[in-house]
Amino acid sequence: MSDTYAYQYAPKSWRMRIVNLPMVLRCATFVLIVIILARPQTHNAWDKKSVEGIDIMLAMDVSTSMLAEDLRPNRIEAAKEVAAEFISGRPDDNIGLTIFAGEAFTQCPMTSDHTSLLNLLQNVRTDIAARGLIQDGTAVGMGLANAVSRLKASKAKSKVVILLTDGSNNMGDLSPMTSAQIAKSLGIRVYTIGVGTNKVARYPMPVAGGVQYVNIPVEIDTKTLREIAATTQGNFYRATNNAELKNIYKDIDKLEKTKMNVKKFSKRYEAYQPFAVAAIICLLLEILLRTTVLRRIP
Numbered sequence: 001m002s003d004t005y006a007y008q009y010a011p012k013s014w015r016m017r018i019v020n021l022p023m024v025l026r027c028a029t030f031v032l033i034v035i036i037l038a039r040p041q042t043h044n045a046w047d048k049k050s051v052e053g054i055d056i057m058l059a060m061d062v063s064t065s066m067l068a069e070d071l072r073p074n075r076i077e078a079a080k081e082v083a084a085e086f087i088s089g090r091p092d093d094n095i096g097l098t099i100f101a102g103e104a105f106t107q108c109p110m111t112s113d114h115t116s117l118l119n120l121l122q123n124v125r126t127d128i129a130a131r132g133l134i135q136d137g138t139a140v141g142m143g144l145a146n147a148v149s150r151l152k153a154s155k156a157k158s159k160v161v162i163l164l165t166d167g168s169n170n171m172g173d174l175s176p177m178t179s180a181q182i183a184k185s186l187g188i189r190v191y192t193i194g195v196g197t198n199k200v201a202r203y204p205m206p207v208a209g210g211v212q213y214v215n216i217p218v219e220i221d222t223k224t225l226r227e228i229a230a231t232t233q234g235n236f237y238r239a240t241n242n243a244e245l246k247n248i249y250k251d252i253d254k255l256e257k258t259k260m261n262v263k264k265f266s267k268r269y270e271a272y273q274p275f276a277v278a279a280i281i282c283l284l285l286e287i288l289l290r291t292t293v294l295r296r297i298p
Contacts, residue, residue, distance in 0.1 A: 102135030
C-alpha cells in the first residue's frame with residue numbers, strides 16, 4: 001500500500017501552515033461570545049461628595065400586640081408604611097433599624113443604601129416572637145439601648161432615635177430611663193411615639209380552625225415615653241390612627257441637618273462592543289477561509 005513517507009521532508013505550502021486557523025478562529029469566537037454574555041463594563045468608581053443629612057435610628061416595637069387593628073390594616077403594617085415613606089423622603093441621611101419585643105436586635109445598621117434598608121424593613125414581622133426567635137413582650141429600654149449603641153460612634157452633629165411602641169416596658173435588663181440617660185450623655189435626641197387607640201383595640205386571636213377577634217385594652221406608658229423625650233430634648237407623640245402617624249413623621253422630618261461625606265458607587269457604561277466586533281470579525285474570517293483558500297473537496 002502506498003504511503004506519504006517520501007514526502008515527510010518536503011517543504012510545506014502556506015495553505016498547509018494555516019490549515020488549523022479556522023478552528024482557532026471558531027474557538028476565539030466562542031470565547032468572545034462568552035465574554036459578551038458576561039456583560040463587561042468599564043471600571044466603576046467611588047464618588048465622594050458632601051451632602052446635608054443626619055444620623056437616625058428607627059426603633060420599632062414588633063411584639064404580638066402590634067397586630068391590633070385599630071390602625072389599618074394593623075399597627076405594624078401602618079408603622080412600616082409610614083416609616084418607608086419617611087426613609088424615602090430623606091435620601092441623604094444615614095438611617096438604621098432596630099426592632100424589639102422582649103429582646104432587641106439590629107435589623108439594619110445605619111446606611112445610606114436606603115434600597116437595602118427598605119427591603120429589610122418590609123421583612124419585619126411580628127411572628128418572630130411567636131416562632132420563638134425572641135421572647136415576646138415589650139423591652140422599651142433594651143430597644144432604645146440597642147439603637148443608641150449604633151449611634152454612639154457617629155460624628156454627625158445631629159443624632160436621633162425614633163422610638164415607636166404600643167405598650168409599656170415589661171421585659172429587659174435596662175429600664176427605659178436608664179437608656180434615656182445614656183442617650184442624653186451621648187447627645188442623642190429621642191422622639192417617642194405611642195401608637196394605638198385610647199381605650200381598647202380589635203385584636204385577632206388565633207383559635208382552632210381560624211381567628212377570633214377580641215377587644216384588648218391599650219396600655220401605653222405615656223408617662224415614661226414623655227420622660228424619655230424630655231430627658232433627651234426630643235418630643236413625645238400619640239398616634240391613634242394612620243393620619244396622625246403620618247403627621248408625626250412629617251413633623252420629625254423637619255429636623256436640623258448637618259454636613260457629612262457620602263461615598264456613592266456608580267457605573268459608567270457597557271463595554272461589550274469591542275468584544276462583539278472582534279467576534280464578528282473572527283466568525284466572518286473563518287467562514288471566508290473555509291469557503292475559499294481552505295475549502296475541502298470531498
